[in-house]
Structure formats: C-alpha cells, structure tokens
Amino acid sequence: MPNSLIQLTYASKVNRSTELDMEQLLQSARKRNKAENVTGALWLHGKYFVQILEGQRRKVSNIFCNHICADHRHGAIDLISVNRIDTRTFHDWSMAFLGDSMSNQQLILKYSSQDKFDPSIMDQKNILPLMYKMAEKQQLTATGFSGTH
Numbered sequence: 001m002p003n004s005l006i007q008l009t010y011a012s013k014v015n016r017s018t019e020l021d022m023e024q025l026l027q028s029a030r031k032r033n034k035a036e037n038v039t040g041a042l043w044l045h046g047k048y049f050v051q052i053l054e055g056q057r058r059k060v061s062n063i064f065c066n067h068i069c070a071d072h073r074h075g076a077i078d079l080i081s082v083n084r085i086d087t088r089t090f091h092d093w094s095m096a097f098l099g100d101s102m103s104n105q106q107l108i109l110k111y112s113s114q115d116k117f118d119p120s121i122m123d124q125k126n127i128l129p130l131m132y133k134m135a136e137k138q139q140l141t142a143t144g145f146s147g148t149h
C-alpha cells in the first residue's frame with residue numbers, strides 16, 4: 001500500500017572525491033522532507049553516512065531512489081532494512097544531523113561493542129536505538145547547524 005508508513009535504513013561510504021557541504025545538503029534535504037512529511041536522522045561517522053527515513057512508502061521510496069541514490073556525494077550504498085511501522089521514531093525531526101561528539105562515542109560503544117562503525121556488523125536493531133539516543137541527547141543540547149530540524 002503506497003500510503004502505509006515505512007522506515008528505511010541505509011549506510012553508504014562518503015565519496016571523498018566530491019566536496020561535502022553538510023549545511024547545504026541538510027538544507028535541501030530538510031526542505032524536501034518537510035514538503036513530503038518525511039522524518040528521520042542522518043549520521044556522519046568517519047567515512048560513512050547512516051540514514052533513517054520514515055514516512056509514507058511512496059514518498060520515502062521516491063526520496064531514496066530519485067534523490068539520495070542519485071547524489072554523487074555517496075560512494076557505495078548498502079540498504080540495511082525497510083520495515084512497516086505504526087509510529088515514527090523521529091517525528092520531531094525532518095532530518096536530525098548526528099556527528100561524532102564525545103558523548104556520541106560513548107553511545108556508539110554501548111550499542112556496537114566496538115568504537116568503529118561497520119555497516120556489515122551493525123544491524124537495524126542496534127542502529128535505531130543508537131541514532132535515536134544520539135538525536136535525543138543532541139536535542140537537549142542543540143547547537144549550531146546540527147540542531148534539531
């Protein structure tokens with residue numbers, strides 16, 4: 001059903017040969033996500049992006065296939081999961097941006113049993129609570145462009 005709510009998670013390698021202007025990237029991502037009522041979080045961890053998108057199946061599919069996968073700032077993209085959901089985890093965020101602060105390092109250790117993120121080792125069961133905890137913590141201490149929108 002195109003209107004059912006889904007949550008899509010993927011990881012990708014940052015394409016190092018292109019310039020990464022996160023402020024500009026987030027601005028255009030959040031603008032479209034707001035218009036399409038898509039929510040989620042984007043984590044930039046070392047050489048990886050990890051992103052969770054939630055919203056109506058048709059809208060998440062369109063954003064993922066036509067905008068995210070088409071963006072040359074990604075290298076290889078690994079789809080981690082697509083799940084039907086009843087409620088959104090990131091309903092407050094059109095795209096939370098998560099970085100590698102010290103407090104996030106502690107959470108990463110807790111959820112991944114190692115301090116390096118490897119998408120082939122972590123799965124959705126760990127990624128979702130980890131990214132939610134990081135977003136929640138960041139919302140409490142929101143600073144700069146990485147804020148909560």
Ligand SMILES: Cc1cc2nc3c(=O)[nH]c(=O)nc-3n(C[C@H](O)[C@H](O)[C@H](O)COP(=O)(O)O)c2cc1C
Nearest residue numbers: 025028029030032033049063067068071073074095
């Ligand atoms: C890591 C990453 C995450 C992205 N996340 C989103 C997103 O959540 N929503 C979206 O519409 N586009 C997303 N994009 C695509 C770009 O934001 C956007 O399509 C691109 O900047 C082109 O901008 P324009 O469509 O405004 O010209 C993402 C791209 C990358 C590299």
